[in-house]
Amino acid sequence: MSKAKPTTKSKPSPRAKSTAKARPQLPKAPTGIQGLDEITEGGLPKGRPTLVCGGAGCGKTLLAMEFLVRGATEFDEPGVFMAFEESAQDLTQNVASLGFDLNDLVARKKIVLDYVHIERSEIEESGEYDLEGLFIRLGSAIASIGAKRVVLDTIETLFAGLSNQTILRAELRRLFLWLKDKGVTAIITGERGDGTLTRQGLEEYVSDCVIVLDHRVTEQTSSRRLRVVKYRGSTHGSNEYPFLIDEDGISVLPITSLSLDHKASSERISSGVARLDAMLGGAGYYRGSSVLVSGTAGTGKSSLAAHFADAACRRGERVLYFAFEESPDQIMRNMRSIGIDLQQWIKKGLLQIQAHRPSSAGLEMHLVMMHKLIADFKPRVAILDPLSSYVIGDNQIEVKSMLMRLVDFLKTRQITGLFTNLAQGGSPVGQTEIAISSVIDTWLLLRDIDGGGECNRGLSILKSRGMAHSNQIREFLLTDHGVELRDVYVGPEGVLTGSARLTKEAENEAEQLVRNQDVELRQIELERKRTTLEAQIAVLRAEFAVQEIASLKIIGQEKAQKAQLAQGRVDMGISRKVDAKPNKRKGGSK
Amino acid sequence: MKMNSARSAQPKAKASQLEIVPSQYILKLYVAGQSPKSTNAIVNIKKICEENLQGRYELDVIDLYQQPQLAQGEQIIALPTLIRKLPPPLRRIIGDLSNTERVLVGLDIQSKP
Numbered sequence: 001m002s003k004a005k006p007t008t009k010s011k012p013s014p015r016a017k018s019t020a021k022a023r024p025q026l027p028k029a030p031t032g033i034q035g036l037d038e039i040t041e042g043g044l045p046k047g048r049p050t051l052v053c054g055g056a057g058c059g060k061t062l063l064a065m066e067f068l069v070r071g072a073t074e075f076d077e078p079g080v081f082m083a084f085e086e087s088a089q090d091l092t093q094n095v096a097s098l099g100f101d102l103n104d105l106v107a108r109k110k111i112v113l114d115y116v117h118i119e120r121s122e123i124e125e126s127g128e129y130d131l132e133g134l135f136i137r138l139g140s141a142i143a144s145i146g147a148k149r150v151v152l153d154t155i156e157t158l159f160a161g162l163s164n165q166t167i168l169r170a171e172l173r174r175l176f177l178w179l180k181d182k183g184v185t186a187i188i189t190g191e192r193g194d195g196t197l198t199r200q201g202l203e204e205y206v207s208d209c210v211i212v213l214d215h216r217v218t219e220q221t222s223s224r225r226l227r228v229v230k231y232r233g234s235t236h237g238s239n240e241y242p243f244l245i246d247e248d249g250i251s252v253l254p255i256t257s258l259s260l261d262h263k264a265s266s267e268r269i270s271s272g273v274a275r276l277d278a279m280l281g282g283a284g285y286y287r288g289s290s291v292l293v294s295g296t297a298g299t300g301k302s303s304l305a306a307h308f309a310d311a312a313c314r315r316g317e318r319v320l321y322f323a324f325e326e327s328p329d330q331i332m333r334n335m336r337s338i339g340i341d342l343q344q345w346i347k348k349g350l351l352q353i354q355a356h357r358p359s360s361a362g363l364e365m366h367l368v369m370m371h372k373l374i375a376d377f378k379p380r381v382a383i384l385d386p387l388s389s390y391v392i393g394d395n396q397i398e399v400k401s402m403l404m405r406l407v408d409f410l411k412t413r414q415i416t417g418l419f420t421n422l423a424q425g426g427s428p429v430g431q432t433e434i435a436i437s438s439v440i441d442t443w444l445l446l447r448d449i450d451g452g453g454e455c456n457r458g459l460s461i462l463k464s465r466g467m468a469h470s471n472q473i474r475e476f477l478l479t480d481h482g483v484e485l486r487d488v489y490v491g492p493e494g495v496l497t498g499s500a501r502l503t504k505e506a507e508n509e510a511e512q513l514v515r516n517q518d519v520e521l522r523q524i525e526l527e528r529k530r531t532t533l534e535a536q537i538a539v540l541r542a543e544f545a546v547q548e549i550a551s552l553k554i555i556g557q558e559k560a561q562k563a564q565l566a567q568g569r570v571d572m573g574i575s576r577k578v579d580a581k582p583n584k585r586k587g588g589s590k
Numbered sequence: 591m592k593m594n595s596a597r598s599a600q601p602k603a604k605a606s607q608l609e610i611v612p613s614q615y616i617l618k619l620y621v622a623g624q625s626p627k628s629t630n631a632i633v634n635i636k637k638i639c640e641e642n643l644q645g646r647y648e649l650d651v652i653d654l655y656q657q658p659q660l661a662q663g664e665q666i667i668a669l670p671t672l673i674r675k676l677p678p679p680l681r682r683i684i685g686d687l688s689n690t691e692r693v694l695v696g697l698d699i700q701s702k703p
Contacts, residue, residue, distance in 0.1 A: 114662055116665065116667060117665050118665075118667065122679070122680060122681055122682050123682045123683070123684060124681065124682065124683040124684070124692055124693075124695065124696030125683070125684055125685050125692065126683050126685040126686075126687050126690075126692040126693050126696065127627075127630070127631075127634075127685035127686035127687055127688035127689050128627050128630075128685055128686045128688070129627065129668045129669060129670060129671075129684045129685040129686065130622075130668065130669060131667055131668055132622040132625075132654075132668075132669040133620065133622070133654060133661050133666035133667045133668055133669045133671060134667045134668075136622065136654045136655065136658045136661050136666075136669075137658070137661040137662055137666065137667075139658065140658035140659055140662075141662075158667070161667075162668065162684075
């Protein structure tokens with residue numbers, strides 16, 4: 001895959017499937033099976049046989065049948081199904097549940113069903129023989145509808161019916177060559193053998209493409225997987241891919257091949273709690289980010305999740321809620337108690353709650369189911385509540401890898417994921433049981449703060465990538481109108497919450513009151529002083545005015561006396577016949 | 591392709607003398623054209639029938655190349671295939687019938703001493 005050169009003509013697909021090459025490609029027959037064409041990069045090798053093998057009940061027949069039916073209905077390639085194990089009637093009934101109407105397809109000459117029945121007890125062998133009968137049969141079936149696809153469902157059954165292995169092997173080799181000659185795309189199924197892919201070593205004859213199906217049970221839960229072991233002349237996804245058999249047939253999800261190239265949105269969306277939004281840089285989470293809410297039991301993880309769901313629905317966005325511990329009904333009842341009505345969103349089709357027990361299927365199956373549901377419902381927000389229930393026994397590594405893939409998947413689709421995680425009491429803060437912190441963008445920590453004889457909830461943001469977030473612990477209250485965040489009291493006594501906080505707040509208030517009164521008193525005092533002073537000033541002013549008048553009066557009298565005295569001297573001079581003026585001046589100056 | 595059809599009426603007196611009603615054998619031999627195995631099988635079965643079932647058998651030889659549609663109904667895989675339609679139960683013998691012993695066992699015929 002690494003050698004792949006992006007073609008010039010192919011449009012860039014979001015799935016980084018630019019593996020289409022400029023060089024000539026092997027012609028391929030699309031299977032129409034969800035995901036399988038993606039893994040095989042186009043389908044099975046056209047005109048060649050493909051071996052599908054696996055243990056009992058792993059879905060070989062179904063895969064082969066779906067290949068045929070899809071070929072007949074979607075790609076206009078009629079097909080022949082040669083069954084060695086099930087009768088045509090059984091087959092028709094078995095696949096009817098998947099919506100395949102074989103009777104109709106047979107009537108429309110799209111499919112031929114041929115049941116080859118070999119009864120060992122009826123058969124006696126005498127001398128040389130060959131399988132020309134099978135060739136003739138198959139040839140006539142192919143010719144009757146112009147088939148392009150052929151399925152031989154467990155041809156190995158022949159080995160049980162016929163004893164001469166040498167002849168059988170030679171004939172099988174001839175059969176596969178003959179199929180190639182005919183140019184039909186064939187699927188040959190084979191039962192898994194001991195140490196070999198098939199019991200009779202069919203892989204020796206069919207070597208163009210080999211697909212192994214597996215149905216394994218770990219920790220009492222089963223998961224189906226598919227792997228393309230080899231594919232001559234083509235690149236292919238080589239991992240084991242989980243697949244699902246449901247009412248739509250088979251879906252394979254190539255979920256292990258995700259790359260780290262998702263876009264990062266700078267759009268912010270509300271967490272549903274205004275105060276929390278304020279803590280998260282004032283605007284809430286980033287769209288398409290992953291949010292982890294971890295905390296010990298009963299700290300309000302689900303409530304926070306419900307708030308987020310509610311907020312998203314209010315914006316008219318679809319929300320897919322995976323619950324692993326509570327039934328949808330229970331969630332809705334519980335959320336109603338804190339004033340969140342989720343029922344209305346379900347009615348409007350904006351919210352879907354999927355409740356499963358984690359033990360109901362293997363991890364891969366869960367992932368596949370989630371993929372499928374997400375692909376169908378196309379939510380903008382996905383909630384998993386809680387992740388920790390996936391951890392059963394010692395499967396943390398698997399859980400981690402699964403969650404990483406889930407987070408990647410959500411991110412490529414720009415779906416905001418909110419996960420809750422139940423932290424065990426006593427485990428170090430900042431470490432989840434499922435060590436997924438590396439894939440989490442925003443991590444909220446809910447915890448119990450005990451003190452003063454009570455247990456209160458505290459919320460803090462452990463990390464939030466790409467935003468200036470608050471470093472404060474807030475008290476987390478569940479009220480009948482939802483979650484509320486309050487400032488905790490931080491003082492010399494430490495962090496106080498609950499009634500201790502209330503007490504402290506009351507104390508503070510009282511203190512404040514006293515202080516306020518003090519200030520008031522001082523102000524009154526000041527005012528009084530001012531008044532006194534002003535009164536004194538007025539008195540002084542009045543006194544001064546009186547004195548001024550008196551002084552002026554005296555000054556006036558003095559002046560008058562002085563003038564009188566001068567006049568008297570002049571008069572005296574006149575009377576004494578004083579000299580002319582200069583003398584007079586001298587005399588005047590003396 | 592019908593190559594031979596031998597039928598002979600049962601002489602009733604003879605049958606009662608033997609106190610065993612010899613059963614009527616209806617045999618069908620499916621072959622693929624003129625391949626060596628096919629021709630060998632035809633030769634062999636004719637010989638066996640003449641030697642062991644003289645007068646109480648009916649043999650059809652069918653070439654599947656001519657009538658391929660018969661293969662499915664008769665559940666034929668290997669060729670040549672000899673099918674004993676009667677007497678019941680249905681028996682199949684595959685191969686060129688060169689092993690006479692096995693053919694007789696397969697057809698449930700006691701070989702003549």
